[in-house]
Amino acid sequence: MSHASMPKNNHRLAILKDRALMLSSVRAFFAKRELIEVDTPLLTSYSSIDTHIDPITAEKRFLITSPEYAMKRLVSEGMTDIYQLSHVFRRGEQSSKHNPEFTMIEWYRSSMEYELFLKEVIDLIFLFVEKREIERLSFKKALQRANPSLLPQEAASWDRATQRDFLFATQVEPTLGKNGLTVIEDFPPECAALSQIKLINHEPVAERFEIYIDGLELANGYHELNKADEQQQRFETALAERALLGKPPLAIDPYFLEALSQPWPDLHGVAVGFDRLMMLRHKNPSIKAVLPFDWSSI
């Protein structure tokens, strides 16, 4: 090894050692709170279904885009407070803050009030970065930060949801958690995914939250939907949207629907991006820097 490359390599190895430290810190965090670790399969016969998330296939199966369905099946069997540190896979998601394979911290809490659950999620984030001021913002309010006149020319042919997604990603997200930690709440109902919908001033909003620091999305949580028929409907909507976008069809997971039709606790769940927390912790804007090997180098 040449002398010139020493400091750089040392830095890389220091980050990887810190990665190991943080994985064990996360486990200790959950052990202290008496959550049980699970390790559900990565390769499944049914994929998660989301209009805008595409799975990678292998051996006519799917690499999981999230461990959610399997974990919820365990919830339905009575393992209600569980966590998982899982690699997940999303086709085509590659940028300075995306790698198609990444590490997700996912956990579920039964019979815990939303405010307490949100605090738990923020406490986990504060294992990685120093405590900071918390700002809470509704999705609607956050979107007001965008200037629609700055949409690109091509946007004229997009539908409203697509325009909104673009404005949120390019103009709102970079402003979130700039001097603290921002919680976005009360999403529009079409963004509910697997969350429950409630009424605020007669307006339906999804009981879903996202957490940002420095413009980086770190967490995505739900007050989990617990009705099989409504879930089935949402799947069908997503599948119809996928078809419109020219995406391949996906079969609905019958095991998951069956689990949802069982008696079900009041449940909150969240997915937190482990690699993104490492990026913040090491003040590095590139996900590559905190991975042993990124997608393009292995």
Place this chain on the structure above:
Amino acid sequence: MANEVDINSLQKNMKILVDNNPYTIVDLDFVKPGKGQAFTRARVKNLVTGRVVEKTYKSNETIPLADVEEQTVKLLYTDQDGGHFMNEENFEQLFIGWDVIGENKVWLKEELSYDLVFHNGKVITLDVPTFLELKITQSDPGVKGDTAGGRVLKSAILETGAQVQVPIFIEEGEVIKVDTRTGEYVARVNAKK
């Protein structure tokens, strides 16, 4: 019908069609909100005009590829209609009109190599090497004392006809290295022959 690729297959330097014109991809950025549609923002350069613009694609779009080919050619000679070149691999001769060569006319010198860009089999641009070493054919001697007034450059005409600004100590007959993108003097190459 042109070949198409999906957004996930886009890469830097790929040649694509935008409004039926050939562009090269300069830079790519993947943007995805926490929830919802993903986008790819591409900075693309028009291969004919050199203008760089930003294009935003939705994740499900397909992008038509441009049928673009490059060839390295050597200039044999020029005449009133344009330049006569030779492909350095197969020795085929090609004629390129002044209309295609355009402003690059002032960087043409016999025996030098240039890159030709073809779109659908037709030459659309002639690329000049970024740096060329050319002789100064005309420049007035620098006047002593000019530097005191803050003037350190004087104008000079190169053997290809390009007019450039050079430091006042450079003399007629010297060879200089010049940046063809800006026409700026870079360095003195050797002393007066």
